[in-house]
Amino acid sequence: MKNATSKQNALKFVCDLLGHKYKVTQKVTSHVKVYTCSCCNHQLTTDSKGNLTELTPKFQEINKDLERIYRNRMMRLKNKSFTSSNYPLRNIA
Template sequence: MAATKLYCDFFGHNYQISKKVTNHVKEYTCKCCKKQLTTNSNGKLIELTPKFQEINQALERIYNNRMMRLKRKTLSSSIY
């Protein structure tokens, strides 16, 4: 772990999207040291704390419900 932290300290983190919460909110994980970040309400990257994990879970649930409702509405209107 110390070698990966040293690598990230020297070269910087190598973040990849680990989870797409909504179109605008994503979670990122460093491939080397496994540090996790998310986007806040201003679009800035911040550390993924348990509080933000909970917020992202709620956001994801609301977003998915809305997308399902919109999909059903589109399907039902295209039938008529």
């Protein structure tokens, strides 16, 4: 167990020295994403102003609810477009 902790501390030191290597790990909406450092697993998310902020339990809950609302809206819009395309256009002369 001590080796795992020392390895994690070494990776954290590398990130502190050279900087994090963030990658997008989750797309909550089209403009809200979760980023994770590939070395130390530090996580960031986009806040309401578009700035990166640390992913706390509060932001995890907000992102989960936001993703649910966004997914429901996209499904509703998708169903609406399918429904409106079923009606043929009438000729107006």
